Amino acid sequence: xxxxxxxxxxxNGEFVDSVSGxxxxxxxxxxxxxxxxxxxxxxxxxxxxxxxxxxxxxHGPWPRMSGFERARIMMKFADLIEENLEELAxxxxxxxxxxxxxxxxIDIPGVISCLRYYAGAADKIHGRTLKMSREFQAxxxxxxxxxxxxxxxxxxxxxxxxIKASPALAAGCTVVMKPAEQTPLSALxxxxxxxxxxxxxxVLNVITGFGPTAGAAISSHMxxxxxxxxxxxxxxxxxxxxxxxxNLKPVALELGGKSPxxxxxxxxxxMASDLAxxxxxxxxxEICVAxxxxxxxxxxxxxxxxxxxxxxxxxxxxxxxxxxxxxxxQIDKAQFDKxxxxxxxxMREGATLLTGGKPAERQGYYIEPTIFTDVKEDMLxxxxxxxxxxMALMKFKTIEEAIKSANNxxxxxxxxxxxxxxxxxxxxxxxxxxxxxxxxxYFAFGDDCPFGGCKMSGFGKDHGSxxxxxxxxxxxxxxxxxxxxxL
Amino acid sequence: xxxxxxxxxxxPLKTNxxxxxxxxxxxNGEFVDSVSGxxxxxxxxxxxxxxxxxxxxxxxxxxxxxxxxxxxxxHGPWPRLSGFERAKIMLKFADLIDQNIEELAxxxxxxxxxxxxxxxxADIPGGANTLRYYAGAADKIHGDVLKMSRELQAxxxxxxxxxxxxxxxxxxxxxxxxMKTSPALAAGCTMIVKPAEQTPLTALxxxxxxxxxxxxxxxxxxVTGFGRTAGAAISSHMxxxxxxxxxxxxxxxxxxxxxxxxNLKTVSLELGGKSPxxxxxxxxxxMASSLAxxxxxxxxxEICVAxxxxxxxxxxxxxxxxxxxxxxxxxxxxxxxxxxxxxxxQVDKAQFDKxxxxxxxxKREGATLLTGGKAIGNRGYYIEPTIFTDVKEDMLxxxxxxxxxxMALMKFKTIEEAITRANDxxxxxxxxxxxxxxxxxxxxxxxxxxxxxxxxxYFAFDRDCPYGGYKMSGFGRDFGLxALxxxxxxxxxxxxxxxxxxL
Numbered sequence: 001x002x003x004x005x006x007x008x009x010x011x012n013g014e015f016v017d018s019v020s021g022x023x024x025x026x027x028x029x030x031x032x033x034x035x036x037x038x039x040x041x042x043x044x045x046x047x048x049x050x051x052x053x054x055x056x057x058x059h060g061p062w063p064r065m066s067g068f069e070r071a072r073i074m075m076k077f078a079d080l081i082e083e084n085l086e087e088l089a090x091x092x093x094x095x096x097x098x099x100x101x102x103x104x105x106i107d108i109p110g111v112i113s114c115l116r117y118y119a120g121a122a123d124k125i126h127g128r129t130l131k132m133s134r135e136f137q138a139x140x141x142x143x144x145x146x147x148x149x150x151x152x153x154x155x156x157x158x159x160x161x162x163i164k165a166s167p168a169l170a171a172g173c174t175v176v177m178k179p180a181e182q183t184p185l186s187a188l189x190x191x192x193x194x195x196x197x198x199x200x201x202x203v204l205n206v207i208t209g210f211g212p213t214a215g216a217a218i219s220s221h222m223x224x225x226x227x228x229x230x231x232x233x234x235x236x237x238x239x240x241x242x243x244x245x246x247n248l249k250p251v252a253l254e255l256g257g258k259s260p261x262x263x264x265x266x267x268x269x270x271m272a273s274d275l276a277x278x279x280x281x282x283x284x285x286e287i288c289v290a291x292x293x294x295x296x297x298x299x300x301x302x303x304x305x306x307x308x309x310x311x312x313x314x315x316x317x318x319x320x321x322x323x324x325x326x327x328x329x330q331i332d333k334a335q336f337d338k339x340x341x342x343x344x345x346x347m348r349e350g351a352t353l354l355t356g357g358k359p360a361e362r363q364g365y366y367i368e369p370t371i372f373t374d375v376k377e378d379m380l381x382x383x384x385x386x387x388x389x390x391m392a393l394m395k396f397k398t399i400e401e402a403i404k405s406a407n408n409x410x411x412x413x414x415x416x417x418x419x420x421x422x423x424x425x426x427x428x429x430x431x432x433x434x435x436x437x438x439x440x441x442y443f444a445f446g447d448d449c450p451f452g453g454c455k456m457s458g459f460g461k462d463h464g465s466x467x468x469x470x471x472x473x474x475x476x477x478x479x480x481x482x483x484x485x486x487l
Numbered sequence: 488x489x490x491x492x493x494x495x496x497x498x499p500l501k502t503n504x505x506x507x508x509x510x511x512x513x514x515n516g517e518f519v520d521s522v523s524g525x526x527x528x529x530x531x532x533x534x535x536x537x538x539x540x541x542x543x544x545x546x547x548x549x550x551x552x553x554x555x556x557x558x559x560x561x562h563g564p565w566p567r568l569s570g571f572e573r574a575k576i577m578l579k580f581a582d583l584i585d586q587n588i589e590e591l592a593x594x595x596x597x598x599x600x601x602x603x604x605x606x607x608x609a610d611i612p613g614g615a616n617t618l619r620y621y622a623g624a625a626d627k628i629h630g631d632v633l634k635m636s637r638e639l640q641a642x643x644x645x646x647x648x649x650x651x652x653x654x655x656x657x658x659x660x661x662x663x664x665x666m667k668t669s670p671a672l673a674a675g676c677t678m679i680v681k682p683a684e685q686t687p688l689t690a691l692x693x694x695x696x697x698x699x700x701x702x703x704x705x706x707x708x709x710v711t712g713f714g715r716t717a718g719a720a721i722s723s724h725m726x727x728x729x730x731x732x733x734x735x736x737x738x739x740x741x742x743x744x745x746x747x748x749x750n751l752k753t754v755s756l757e758l759g760g761k762s763p764x765x766x767x768x769x770x771x772x773x774m775a776s777s778l779a780x781x782x783x784x785x786x787x788x789e790i791c792v793a794x795x796x797x798x799x800x801x802x803x804x805x806x807x808x809x810x811x812x813x814x815x816x817x818x819x820x821x822x823x824x825x826x827x828x829x830x831x832x833q834v835d836k837a838q839f840d841k842x843x844x845x846x847x848x849x850k851r852e853g854a855t856l857l858t859g860g861k862a863i864g865n866r867g868y869y870i871e872p873t874i875f876t877d878v879k880e881d882m883l884x885x886x887x888x889x890x891x892x893x894m895a896l897m898k899f900k901t902i903e904e905a906i907t908r909a910n911d912x913x914x915x916x917x918x919x920x921x922x923x924x925x926x927x928x929x930x931x932x933x934x935x936x937x938x939x940x941x942x943x944x945y946f947a948f949d950r951d952c953p954y955g956g957y958k959m960s961g962f963g964r965d966f967g968l969x970a971l972x973x974x975x976x977x978x979x980x981x982x983x984x985x986x987x988x989x990l
Contacts, residue, residue: 113636130949130951130952130967131951132949132951132952133616133949133950133951134947134949136944136947136949138947138949138951138952140953140967140969141932141933143933225958233751236747236751237747237748237751238747239747240743240744240746240747240751241743241744241747241748243743244739244740244741244743244744244747245740245744247913247958247959248736248739248740248743248756248758248959248961248962250962250963253751255751410750425982429644429980430644430646434978435976435977435978435979436978436979436980436981437978437979437980437981438981438982439980439981439982440982440983441639441981441982441983444637444639444641444981444983446633446635446636446637446639446641446981447636448633448634448635448636448641449633449635449641449979449981450643450977450979451979452977454648454728454976454978455728455750456750456751458751459751459753461977464633464643465631466643466977473938473957474938474953474955474964474969475937475938475939475940475957476938476939476940476952476953476954476967477932477939477940477942478939478940478941478942478944478947478949478952479928479941479942479943479944480943480944480947
């Protein structure tokens with residue numbers, strides 16, 4: 001257990017106690033023990049952070065630096081993260097039960113590349129000159145939107161921090177970040193590294209605390225210009241309502257999903273069964289794009305199921321620090337209980353349990369990889385996002401049926417297609433209503449690849465130039481011109 | 488000062504009210520009565536008289552329209568036509584508008600009190616040209632091929648977002664109709680338009696022309712009715728994918744809340760404004776005073792970007808005021824069919840009363856009335872061009888959007904002061920700057936937090952120029968390719984690749 005170095009709120013360049021003096025305990029999901037007490041930020045602390053962020057935006061150096069200079073600081077920030085990679089991966093594993101090996105190999109390096117990606121974009125933010133139909137010169141300026149509130153979830157604490165902060169910083173905005181109460185530790189460490197990197201006071205503030213207090217204070221704040229949120233659909237609703245009721249700030253919401261994985265007859269069964277299992281067990285199923293509904297074409301169904309169940313039974317669950325393990329504990333008791341309730345529901349609704357269906361036999365919030373089949377599309381385990389290692393497996397005959405079933409959901413976050421056929425890939429990728437389609441792969445994210453949902457999975461994109469655009473305002477500037485030799 | 492004649496020298500054209508041909512809801516390609524059978528009256532603001540009774544759409548009618556739009560989107564030809572084919576139909580639609588300009592301009596004048604000459608020469612042709620602009624974009628909607636950092640091929644597809652709700656205001660019925668529907672049509676979406684209850688007539692006529700042009704049934708539906716019934720049904724509908732709204736900040740709030748509470752549909756809001764016009768010492772006083780007056784009196788002040796706060800640098804203030812007041816007193820208010828008239832009646836009694844109460848407020852708050860300040864005549868909703876000065880920034884007439892011919896005039900010393908005061912508002916829609924100095928123009932245009940900055944001009948809109956607000960003037964843009972983006976969903980498609988000679 002490393003020393004937890006940063007446990008206070010980070011406001012205006014300083015680590016401070018919350019105004020109330022209250023603290024929250026953050027616990028280790030391997031055993032329910034307290035890792036550390038962290039300052040609990042409330043409305044007053046958010047007010048102080050916004051005050052600092054507003055001053056930093058309206059009068060401070062950050063938006064007035066060139067994109068290139070902002071980029072230099074962001075690159076230094078990325079370097080500092082790289083130097084502290086092990087410690088940061090450790091914090092996330094302790095806090096969230098995430099696999100330490102993946103934290104070191106994927107999550108934290110992903111953070112570094114995201115910062116560097118947006119640093120590289122900071123000096124390439126282009127408005128346009130417009131084609132007026134009368135004698136006018138007109139162009140658009142893409143200005144930083146101002147003070148940004150970011151409310152992030154507990155499943156990918158580091159990834160989420162930087163998906164939100166990096167483009168906002170590149171754009172020249174200032175940020176008030178509220179990490180999830182379950183996972184405050186790496187966020188506060190990043191605040192420290194930001195300061196060391198030279199991010200000026202007030203530009204990046206971190207308020208640890210609860211959603212109904214600190215989060216609500218952000219979404220209803222009269223002096224925050226924009227809110228970017230990743231989390232549940234229910235909380236997304238509250239945020240949008242609060243934004244409307246307060247100052248009509250624009251919001252970007254990346255919400256839940258019940259993403260379909262469609263496996264066609266021509267798929268390599270070995271590869272497909274691996275992909276399907278990973279789709280719902282990666283990060284212990286605590287990922288919004290989990291491929292939780294798996295549709296397999298009837299031609300390969302039986303052989304597929306055999307391989308799938310065999311692999312599921314062999315899936316190593318255990319301590320996330322053990323490099324052999326592929327699935328750690330669920331993040332906390334609330335999630336653990338919720339997943340088990342859904343499993344009970346599935347059994348009561350009459351689905352067939354192929355494997356799993358109960359907690360693993362060890363201390364902590366561990367659940368066995370669980371696969372249900374013989375499910376109907378109106379069952380709760382097929383409709384609701386479970387956010388755990390639970391798969392609903394179904395058979396299909398035709399491509400049209402697959403498309404219809406895939407789209408039979410209120411969500412629209414991601415989808416996977418496994419086929420060798422070019423035409424199947426093209427038709428199905430266009431026909432599924434989701435924000436990201438993975439063909440013969442899954443979880444293939446990229447810094448340059450926009451990511452975000454449609455329908456009740458939300459709106460707005462992260463990553464790519466679309467991710468940057470959220471933090472920019474388009475301003476048109478129009479002037480009459482005289483004697484122009486062309487229009 | 489009469490009601491029909493205003494202060495124009497000749498009596499206005501005695502336009503016979505034309506036959507109102509279209510008064511029913513337009514759903515799935517047919518004109519139908521509302522399910523309830525109810526109707527509402529639309530009135531002529533010159534005299535308060537009823538022009539026609541129009542079907543009153545409610546929740547059940549919106550449901551039918553959405554059902555039609557959903558079928559048209561999920562199974563119909565419209566999104567499956569190429570952009571080019573959609574464009575051909577949109578161009579035909581534009582031509583039909585041109586062929587019916589006089590009748591459309593007449594309806595718009597009767598319904599909204601807008602100037603007939605302006606409707607005929609600018610607003611209605613502008614609607615047709617907006618259709619043409621987006622028709623031209625329909626076959627040029629490009630996604631991106633992405634630069635992945637591993638062996639993956641990835642690209643974005645820009646797909647039509649689906650069924651769209653458009654809730655539009657009464658101040659520019661035609662302009663708003665096409666500002667909203669044109670990009671949505673080009674994108675391949677289907678839609679339900681809810682025109683303002685004050686101005687339903689041209690919208691229903693456009694529905695008829697849409698059908699004649701060949702727009703398939705269910706693609707463009709028009710449900711006339713009230714905001715709190717039909718409008719609310721749209722913003723809270725579980726099967727509408729996106730809602731685009733122009734109107735007041737208060738209603739914008741309700742729409743965003745309803746969207747959140749229902750299906751988290753995307754919203755774009757173009758709301759109110761209290762836009763500043765900043766006039767520097769080096770301005771041509773004649774030009775600046777004309778611009779300032781136009782800024783507040785165009786469309787009888789019923790325009791979200793009205794330059795309702797005018798800041799004049801002290802060096803030219805006195806001479807400016809003299810010219811401004813003279814021009815204001817000469818401003819011809821009267822029957823909007825009269826080509827001499829520059830300002831018609833306010834749209835209805837509610838607006839008329841609201842503006843007059845703000846004027847009373849201004850007087851009570853201690854502002855100095857330079858000219859105007861009262862209603863004209865006792866028939867219809869005419870108000871004198873009104874200019875207040877000696878105002879303080881915390882007065883209601885300086886803070887609130889009045890939406891009428893009422894200007895708050897102020898003096899300033901330095902450029903920094905002008906910027907601070909220009910930004911001292913919860914709104915951020917537009918701003919104007921009058922100066923010959925390049926550096927002043929550049930600094931001030933970057934410093935004012937507003938979505939559109941006009942330098943040495945005002946109301947210089949154009950189809951390729953994005954337009955929308957900052958702060959509590961809303962978010963999302965109309966016009967330009969930015970507006971098209973609202974009606975498109977970005978989908979990323981990712982596939983592994985093998986043995987690519989480059990990354």
